Amino acid sequence: MRSTECLRCRLEHGYPTPSLGRDAVLAEALPWLKERRIWSRGRFGSYKYEVANQDHSLMLGVECADNILFGTKEMTLQHPSIVNAGSNNELLYSKRGFVDA
Numbered sequence: 001m002r003s004t005e006c007l008r009c010r011l012e013h014g015y016p017t018p019s020l021g022r023d024a025v026l027a028e029a030l031p032w033l034k035e036r037r038i039w040s041r042g043r044f045g046s047y048k049y050e051v052a053n054q055d056h057s058l059m060l061g062v063e064c065a066d067n068i069l070f071g072t073k074e075m076t077l078q079h080p081s082i083v084n085a086g087s088n089n090e091l092l093y094s095k096r097g098f099v100d101a
Contacts, residue, residue, distance in 0.1 A: 051077065056083070
């Protein structure tokens with residue numbers, strides 16, 4: 001697989017601002033984009049402020065590449081409470097890997 005296009009935009013100041021309907025919109029928008037071979041990630045691409053610092057943004061890229069190449073789960077994008085050292089109420093680890101609780 002080879003990337004053929006890249007869009008880059010520099011913003012001096014800006015933060016994604018969550019809204020009450022954000023998760024429902026993202027649950028539709030991100031899969032819609034992915035069906036079109038667009039993985040929208042990073043501070044502005046995934047629109048998740050809780051995983052939008054530099055470390056998170058780097059991991060979003062790493063996990064995105066792993067998802068494209070190997071089909072692995074994107075933990076930082078899908079489970080921010082786990083990667084932010086919150087209590088793990090979302091996933092359990094088994095011999096088959098991570099499974100939804």
